[in-house]
Amino acid sequence: MARARPFESYSVTTGLALVLLLVWLVVSVLASGAGKSVPTYLESQGAAGRILIFLFGPLIHQGVDLLLGNLLFLLAIGPFVESRVGWRQYLLFIALAGYALTVLAYLLGMATVGISGVTHALTGREAGARLGDLSGAIGTSPVETLVVALVFIYQISQLPAGGSIVAHAGGLVLGFLIAVGVATDYLEQNWLEERIQW
Template structure:
């Protein structure tokens, strides 16, 4: 077991989100600029983000290593919140939803590659079949969630009050672009 086998960055960021929520800093221009991706609008918001972030974050961190994961998590978290403001298609928001959607975008493509590779060598009589089915279920869930985000953004579905749909969509696109960049650089299997 190496340091990269333990999702320490995921754990540290999750604890940090919880600590910032508990400290409940006053929202000022400076605190918002520095802490917006880690601040949440209530316990439900925090728990929803932590659930997705810890599951996908741990998987992505193990896949890529802690240093790359830390860098990408920090960049994606801020870009997902601030790009909509800079380009005028969203408003101020807070929370790690943009980061979780970036992990979702990356995971959808990475799991699709993994799933199709496993189908080629699948032996239904072993545990591989169950594992592949599990990957398929996660893939379907993430894809439906991503599709719902797209529908909310374009107006096919209503935008729920208090949900930063623009940050969600930005994160989703960033995660997919990140996978594409890694695919070009490292190849499809190692993206």
């Protein structure tokens, strides 16, 4: 079976982008009605709000600028990863990266929301895959590789201080390590897929 080329079929990436927009709109309307920022509004809801932040933290954004930046990265890099690994492993990777980084930030006492960790993990994974395959077996165009390299370099140059450093740097490192082989054997050989009935 031929591998789909990026941007020919990326329904999961498009769907995720639409979900992010919808969640942001709903939560923003609720927060603005209360006159608070999204995380402040959710935290003011007590235990239920904190549970929502933990469960949906990767889908919640503090502002439209952060949302749009993450959507740009998602739409620039997501189709490459989705076409490489298929939609099941793509969704699994997104979920694992999102929650692993959310838990890590929580354990370090840093509250964080947003899908930055996931978009950075996708970039790290794609950059690592391309670096690990300099022979060209992936069969991508130089333009695709240039897009990935530019996004990777930009994300490294923009690493923030504070709580979101866990999501940003952690995402790049997690994705890169998975791509170059720390956990690739399990993900690429369908180890999880064999154990989970889709």
